[in-house]
Structure formats: C-alpha cells, structure tokens
Amino acid sequence: MIPVPVVVCVVGGWCVLYLTDTLIKSSRSLKNRYETWLSASGVTLSPFHIRWQTGLFNRLFARCARLHPQLLHLWFGAGMVFGVVSMFGSVALLTRTLLQTLSRMSSDTPEGSHEQVLQVVVPGVNLPVGQLAYFFFAILISGVVHEFGHGVAALREQVRLNGFGMFIFVIYPGAFVDLFTTHLNLISPVQQLRIFCAGVWHNFVLGVAALCFLFLLPVFLFPFYYSGVGALVTEVMEDSPASGPRGLFVGDLVWGLEDCAVRGVADWHSCIVQLAHNPQTGYCIPASSLQLTWAAGRAFKRLDGTVECCSNNSLTDICFSYSGNHGSKQFSCLPARRTMEDAPTCHTNADCRAAPSSALCVTPSLENQTRLVRVHHPPEKDMLFLGYPSHLRFSVSLSDFVPRLGFLRLDLPVVMETFCKYLVSLSGALAVVNAVPCFALDGQWMLTSFLDATLTSLLPERSRRELLGFFILLAGSALLAANVALGLWMVTAR
Incomplete structure (x- = not known):
C-alpha cells in the first residue's frame, strides 16, 4: 500500500497551494496584481498541476538549430529511424511486460524470480524516500533533454518555437515546448516525423551517455579515488x-x-x-577448550530441530556443535569472539589437520537460515x-571508491553512480513510453506522420488513414493503460 504520510503530504500540499491561489484571486485588492504577475511570468496553476512557460531560451534553441546543418540533418535522420523502430519495439516490450505481469498474478511466482524491464515506480513504495532527489532530478533532466530535441528539430524544419516550459503534475516534474501548429501542418510528413521522433532519440542518447559515464566512472575518478x-x-x-x-x-x-x-x-x-x-562455516578449535554441555542437561532442541546449549542467555556465548571421536554429535557453549578469533575455517574435522594435533571443527548451532x-x-x-x-x-x-585525500567526500562516487543509474533507467523508460502509439504521447504524432509518409499511395484518402491510425492508437493506449494499472496494483498490493 502507498504510505499514508506520503499521500497526506502530497494532497495537503496541493490543497494549500490551490486554496491560497483561490483566496488571492477572490481578493479585490490583490487579484489584478496577482493575475498580472502570473501572466507576465508565464505561470499557470490548476488542481494538482502547475506550469511555467517562457521565451527566454528561444535564442538558445535557434542557435543550436543553426549549428552544422548537414550534421544536424544526419543526426535527426538517425533519430527518425530510431523513433520508427522504437515505436514498434515499445509495443513488443509492453506486450511482453504485460504477459509477465499476468503470469506472476496467475501462478503466484515469487517477485524476484525474474526481472521486468519496465516497472511502475511509486515513491515511498518501491522507490526509497531517501532517493527521491535522484528520481526527480533524473526525470526532470530527461524531460528537458527530450523537449530540447523537439525544439531544435522543429526550428531546423522552419517551424516556429513559441516557448519552452516546465511543469509539475501531482509529484512528477516534466518539460514541454510550444510549437506553432500552423507551421507544423504545412511541412511534409517526413519533416514532421523528424520532429516528433527527436524527443525519444535524445532520451536514448542521454541514456547511452549516462551508461558510458557509469562504466568509465573509475577512470574519471582515478586522480581522486582508487578502487x-x-x-x-x-x-x-x-x-x-x-x-x-x-x-x-x-x-x-x-x-x-x-x-x-x-x-x-x-x-x-x-x-x-x-x-x-x-x-554455516566451522572453525578449528583445540579439543582441550571444548566442554561437553549436552550431558549436563543444559541443551535443548528448538522448534526447527536445531540445538541450543547456552541456557544462561549470554550475549557473548554461542552453542557450537562438533563430531566426537565416535562420530557422535556433541555440543559445547563457548565465547564466540575468543573461539573464532584467528581460527582457521573448516567444514569437517579433516580440514583441521593442518591445525594443532587435537583441533576439531566446531560449527555454530544456529536456527535455520541464520x-x-x-x-x-x-x-x-x-x-x-x-x-x-x-x-x-x-x-x-x-x-x-576510496578517497586519496582526506577532504574528499566518501559518498561522492556513490552519489554520482546512483544518479547515473537513475538517469539511464528513467531516460530509457521515457523513450520507450513516449514511443508507444498512444493518445496524447509522442507516439500518436509519430504514428500519424508515419502513416502519411508510407501509406499515401495505398490509402489515398486521409480519412481512411486516420481511421487506421485511430484503431492502432486505441490498441496502444489500452496496452499502456493495462501495464500501468496492473503494475500499480502489483506494487501497492504487496
């Protein structure tokens, strides 16, 4: 189940924010200035959703779109090919994930018996609260890079960029670009496809770059840390x-x-x-240090069949078992640290031949799995x-990684490594999910442009292509919704 404190904090925070917004707008003295400030800053607020849009970065997008035109043409051409392949691949991957989830539900397969490529992430349930910062920063960077790809590709295809923005929906951050729709409808389907595929392409590249950095992390840290x-x-x-x-x-x-x-x-x-x-590992102990305790009546059997022979509830003594001269099982209560300190390990008495002549192999008599x-x-x-x-x-x-200098933080390599892992997984997941032919995702526009670019000769009438695309989008949306619903149920029903 989702932790109640997490739900209370999220819902309570949004209620306070929305109530404050409503109270300010209802004030005669503050309403005009407040709405003017919202409009000038590009902030829009609605229940469980806050959005910010600006044109400050338009020059940066335009400058990037003019760098090396031929190289950018090859870059976004490769992105178009990747986007089309990923559109079909994401459907296959989601189908496989759905079948795995249904198999686990029907056969009660243990959770760790096989790993799924895609999993629903719920903060506080299968995402540690202590790693929320990694999660949110990684998903925000993945979203910014995704939209950066759309913006640069659009400007390169002579589509006007109105602005760039970021948003928070419930607890999940994201980014977006606002394109001029009229320009977008005037270009060819192939040009549209290059724009729509640029987002998933950049997410894929970001994931690969983070993965390479992760593998080369020891090289980058070598001047400061050794391993x-x-x-x-x-x-x-x-x-x-x-x-x-x-x-x-x-x-x-x-x-x-x-x-x-x-x-x-x-x-x-x-x-x-x-x-x-x-x-359990045993230890070679001189026979002279063993004191038989079974005969003294201090030993007893636990419910799982193992034997306990230290009845004084000592925190330092442990019951050890060993084979006597005639192969019989015997037990002795010994101080754990003194017995095990510098003692060679063994599994049978034969392993103690190299030890002193009278050494025996004693094994801690513990509960099962302990x-x-x-x-x-x-x-x-x-x-x-x-x-x-x-x-x-x-x-x-x-x-x-061990720091070479005393002032270096011990956890810095761990922070970098963990963040790279989140960036690889979340950027890759964003590429896969956005490529699904589903309503309201990039996959919807990728599919529409792909059908217009490939089926115009077979289906000249646009209405037929739109009808075919509608049924494909309906199936893709149902597939994605089923994965999310079942994945969320599996996570929260633990």
Whole structure:
C-alpha cells in the first residue's frame, strides 16, 4: 500500500497551494496584481498541476538549430529511424511486460524470480524516500533533454518555437515546448516525423551517455579515488546488526566475509549470497577448550530441530556443535569472539589437520537460515554478525571508491553512480513510453506522420488513414493503460 504520510503530504500540499491561489484571486485588492504577475511570468496553476512557460531560451534553441546543418540533418535522420523502430519495439516490450505481469498474478511466482524491464515506480513504495532527489532530478533532466530535441528539430524544419516550459503534475516534474501548429501542418510528413521522433532519440542518447559515464566512472575518478582494495563503508543504519561499539563505522574498509574476499561492492553482495546458500562455516578449535554441555542437561532442541546449549542467555556465548571421536554429535557453549578469533575455517574435522594435533571443527548451532559471519575490516578486530545475511546487506551502504585525500567526500562516487543509474533507467523508460502509439504521447504524432509518409499511395484518402491510425492508437493506449494499472496494483498490493 502507498504510505499514508506520503499521500497526506502530497494532497495537503496541493490543497494549500490551490486554496491560497483561490483566496488571492477572490481578493479585490490583490487579484489584478496577482493575475498580472502570473501572466507576465508565464505561470499557470490548476488542481494538482502547475506550469511555467517562457521565451527566454528561444535564442538558445535557434542557435543550436543553426549549428552544422548537414550534421544536424544526419543526426535527426538517425533519430527518425530510431523513433520508427522504437515505436514498434515499445509495443513488443509492453506486450511482453504485460504477459509477465499476468503470469506472476496467475501462478503466484515469487517477485524476484525474474526481472521486468519496465516497472511502475511509486515513491515511498518501491522507490526509497531517501532517493527521491535522484528520481526527480533524473526525470526532470530527461524531460528537458527530450523537449530540447523537439525544439531544435522543429526550428531546423522552419517551424516556429513559441516557448519552452516546465511543469509539475501531482509529484512528477516534466518539460514541454510550444510549437506553432500552423507551421507544423504545412511541412511534409517526413519533416514532421523528424520532429516528433527527436524527443525519444535524445532520451536514448542521454541514456547511452549516462551508461558510458557509469562504466568509465573509475577512470574519471582515478586522480581522486582508487578502487579494487575493498568496500568502503559510507553509511551504517542506526540500531542495525552492523552498528554498535564492535560493529562497522563510516570509513571502514571491508576486506572479506569469512574466507570470501571483498574487493568491491559487487564482491560484498556475492559473498553475502554465497554465505546465505552455503552451510554455516566451522572453525578449528583445540579439543582441550571444548566442554561437553549436552550431558549436563543444559541443551535443548528448538522448534526447527536445531540445538541450543547456552541456557544462561549470554550475549557473548554461542552453542557450537562438533563430531566426537565416535562420530557422535556433541555440543559445547563457548565465547564466540575468543573461539573464532584467528581460527582457521573448516567444514569437517579433516580440514583441521593442518591445525594443532587435537583441533576439531566446531560449527555454530544456529536456527535455520541464520549465520554467524566474521566481517574483516582491518586494522580493527573482526565484526561478528549473527542473523540473516540479507539483513547485513541492507544495514550497510558501501562504495568501491576510496578517497586519496582526506577532504574528499566518501559518498561522492556513490552519489554520482546512483544518479547515473537513475538517469539511464528513467531516460530509457521515457523513450520507450513516449514511443508507444498512444493518445496524447509522442507516439500518436509519430504514428500519424508515419502513416502519411508510407501509406499515401495505398490509402489515398486521409480519412481512411486516420481511421487506421485511430484503431492502432486505441490498441496502444489500452496496452499502456493495462501495464500501468496492473503494475500499480502489483506494487501497492504487496
């Protein structure tokens, strides 16, 4: 479900804004000056929608449209080809996404069993509140670049640009260009197609550029940050299993989880998955330090069948199991840190042959899916984590990059990396969605121009082409609406 505080804040904020606008307009002394200011500044306000339009950037658009005419002709020609291909490709992609969603709904497939290319994003539900700034800035930049493509392409085709603007609808920001419709209707269908396809083309280019920057980020940051030596802790959640006096701290460099080496964030995640799926690691301990506790009556079985032999509720002692001389299972309550500190890992007694002659392999006797893990972060002593490995993953934020100079921010590479990921995904999604032949989207005008450019000889009458386009747009709109509705239901019904 969508969090109630998010709904209250959004609805309440818009109600206050609209009520203030209504009160000012109802005031005799302020109404004229207020409406004059709105008209001069290009601001328009309506329920859950605020819009701003200006002509300040018209010269910038015109200057860009005059740069290298031949190069721009090739550029927007390539955009036209991409737009036509993406128009058909978006329909195939949405059809596949819809079938995947229906399959998950009918078979109760686990959410993580397969990834969907397109997903509905709801702030506060499947978008962390702490990353809202990334989301809004990325979608705003994607929208500005999208409309910039339309504006430059239109001026290049001798279509007048009335102005450029931005808006906020509910919580989603966006941008737009206002083109002179009369000029737009006078040019050929191919020219129109170049203009209408320029938006999705520029979104695609922006996504590719952000993706390249993401891959080359280590090269760009090399003079200031180095990588490949571990995972740097940039944030530790309060009251999490990784916090505390003997936990992890911001600035620690994690080198490994048990015997799994960590050279970066990807290794950290793979090691956690490996530890979660593999049996609990054991430790080679001298037999002389083991004290049998099963016979003393202190051990008992848990509901899941595992054994607990430390009945004093100690926060430092853990029950360990091991195989005795005759192969029988025995248990001993031992202090965890002293037992595991610098102890070689093992899985059977045979793995402890290299240890002192009387060493045995002892394994923590824990509940199912629970693990005891040593987190190596020298020069500090190992952190001992007891719990579900997935909790360790979400308790700590890490970075691949270690600053070379003390004044550099630890989280700057993470901020850049996260923003690039949002820019790639949102700019790509904007390209896909706008290319769908759907009412009120770029796909509607792309389809109309495409039909006029290709079917004029087969269907000379414009009314027949419009009728064909209407049915295609109706199907595309239904396909997009079904994806949004089912995707929103799947997200909010968790």
